[in-house]
Amino acid sequence: MDTRNTKVMNRFDITSRLIAKLKHEEAVIGGIGNTNFDLWAAGHRPQNFYMLGSMGLAFPIALGVALAQPDRRVFALEGDGSLLMQLGTLSTIAALKPKNLIMIVMDNGIYQITGAQPTPAAGVADLVAIALGSGLTNSAWAADEEDFERLVDQAMSVDAPSLIALRIDDKPGVGTTRRDPVQIRERFMHGLGVREPL
Amino acid sequence: MAGAEQHSSMQASGDKSWHGIVLQTLKRNEISLIPYVPDRVLTPLIKNLHADPFFTTFATAREEEAVGIVSGAWMGGRRGAVLMQTSGFATLANTLASLAVPYQIPLIMFVSERGTLGEFNYGQSLVCRTMRPVLDSLALEHHTITRLDELEFIADRSIKQAVTTQAPVALILNPLLTGGKVFDK
Numbered sequence: 414m415d416t417r418n419t420k421v422m423n424r425f426d427i428t429s430r431l432i433a434k435l436k437h438e439e440a441v442i443g444g445i446g447n448t449n450f451d452l453w454a455a456g457h458r459p460q461n462f463y464m465l466g467s468m469g470l471a472f473p474i475a476l477g478v479a480l481a482q483p484d485r486r487v488f489a490l491e492g493d494g495s496l497l498m499q500l501g502t503l504s505t506i507a508a509l510k511p512k513n514l515i516m517i518v519m520d521n522g523i524y525q526i527t528g529a530q531p532t533p534a535a536g537v538a539d540l541v542a543i544a545l546g547s548g549l550t551n552s553a554w555a556a557d558e559e560d561f562e563r564l565v566d567q568a569m570s571v572d573a574p575s576l577i578a579l580r581i582d583d584k585p586g587v588g589t590t591r592r593d594p595v596q597i598r599e600r601f602m603h604g605l606g607v608r609e610p611l
Numbered sequence: 612m613a614g615a616e617q618h619s620s621m622q623a624s625g626d627k628s629w630h631g632i633v634l635q636t637l638k639r640n641e642i643s644l645i646p647y648v649p650d651r652v653l654t655p656l657i658k659n660l661h662a663d664p665f666f667t668t669f670a671t672a673r674e675e676e677a678v679g680i681v682s683g684a685w686m687g688g689r690r691g692a693v694l695m696q697t698s699g700f701a702t703l704a705n706t707l708a709s710l711a712v713p714y715q716i717p718l719i720m721f722v723s724e725r726g727t728l729g730e731f732n733y734g735q736s737l738v739c740r741t742m743r744p745v746l747d748s749l750a751l752e753h754h755t756i757t758r759l760d761e762l763e764f765i766a767d768r769s770i771k772q773a774v775t776t777q778a779p780v781a782l783i784l785n786p787l788l789t790g791g792k793v794f795d796k
Contacts, residue, residue: 442683462686466709470679473671477683477691480644480667485687501672502679505646509669594713598686607688 420557421580424519425451425587427561428490431517432456434565437486440478440605443590444471444491446526448519450586452490459604463590463597469498472506472516479511482605486513486569493520493540494532500543506574507548515568516549518578525583544576552576629762629788630656633721636766637692638665640774642719644684644691646670646677648699650723652789657694674699675706682716690774692719697726700781701738704745711779712749718779719770724755728786731794742783752780757787 428451435441440460443449448471449463462478464471475489496518506514522535534540544552551573555561561579568575590597602608626635633656637645645660645668647653660668671677674695681691700722711718725732726739746753752772754765766782773780786792 440687464710465713467675467679467706470675470682470706470710473676473679474683474686477644477680477685477689478687479683480680481684481687481689499673499676502676505669505671505676505680595715598714598716602686602688605687607686 418556419554419580421582422555422558422561423584424448424521424581425454425584427517427519427558427579427581428452429455430558430562431488431490431565432458434562434569435460435488438604439486439488440475440482440601442471442475442478442487442489444468444489444495446492446495447586448490448492448495449590450588453590454586454588459600461604462601465590465592465594465597469495469502471495472499472502475514475516476502476506476509476511478605479514480509483511483513485605486515487511488515488517490517490519493518493522493534494524496540497532497534500547503544503547503549503576511574512572514574515565516574516576518576519581520578521581521583523583525585529583541576541578544578549574549576552578555579627759628655629759629784630659632759632763633766634659634663636763636770638663640690640767640770642690642692642770643667644681644689645694646680646691647694648672648674648677648696650694650696650699650725651792652723652725652784652786653694653696653721674702678703678706678711678718681718682710682714685716685718690719692721692770694721694723696723697739697742698735700742701745707745707749707751707779712751715777716779717773717777719773720779720781722781722783723789724783724785725792728791729793746781752778753783754781755783755785757785759788762788
């Protein structure tokens with residue numbers, strides 16, 4: 414689908430809609446910056462993991478979780494700028510075909526958090542076309558909020574990795590994640606049932 | 612060359628080769644997820660890992676990606692290790708400093724050492740010099756393995772230490788152990 418016909422949505426609204434749909438302790442990996450700030454603001458869940466660096470690794474981290482726990486659905490939320498840093502991972506995921514991985518790309522065409530500079534892809538590249546070309550056949554632009562929710566439902570019912578991209582506005586995240594990496598990791602492991610608290 | 616001949620005879624003896632010992636040590640420590648960026652010296656290890664159904668072995672486009680994957684897997688309860696070459700390690704400083712170290716992830720790295728003991732590519736010899744300063748600047752545990760008779764002890768103990776102390780470790784496979792890569796064409 415061509416992005417020009419898609420509605421410009423809002424990251425926090427979309428993230429909140431996604432979280433409201435999760436009823437089975439699905440894991441959610443929030444990419445660096447605004448992406449995980451809005452995940453935090455949508456309400457902390459023990460199955461949320463917040464990245465405080467390593468830009469571009471939301472999909473690889475989510476892939477690792479998905480390979481470790483094939484019976485749990487794993488979502489990854491990533492910005493367009495972050496995805497551009499690690500496009501090769503789309504092919505890695507297409508090759509491995511994890512049945513339980515759902516990738517969501519929030520595309521505003523800018524590095525909002527650093528001063529809203531346009532990305533090199535802005536107005537030039539189509540991230541869904543890149544995903545399709547990387548072998549992720551179940552990739553689509555969401556036309557609007559209802560279409561996004563429909564695509565999420567569809568992604569949760571198929572046995573293949575899915576990628577959903579959305580155009581979003583230039584608003585910053587509405588919250589700020591508590592920057593405590595050890596606690597974030599430990600609580601995530603509790604949330605995934607890997608460990609019990611002390 | 613005596614080193615190269617010794618290397619060949621070790622390969623011929625199956626499990627007592629350096630790569631046989633690495634594979635068995637990984638298995639004994641229940642490390643089953645092996646993303647890698649390939650390297651000529653690592654080829655027999657990669658081939659045997661692919662052939663063994665205990666392991667999920669696959670190539671990634673970048674070393675950072677592989678680190679992200681094993682970090683996620685660890686948090687999900689599955690152990691992994693990353694295989695790479697010296698030049699690949701050089702791409703990892705940001706990922707080590709912003710993911711593996713602060714989140715206390717027992718990232719296990721096997722690095723095939725290029726750039727020393729007969730290197731023929733100037734760039735490889737330069738990038739090799741950045742590896743230990745990066746490891747030391749983050750106070751990361753690392754060992755350079757040169758002897759076959761020390762390999763199992765160092766690898767096994769280092770993996771166990773990484774897991775129990777929740778800290779990354781780099782195991783550098785020196786040409787004295789593996790034979791390295793020499794100029795042949």
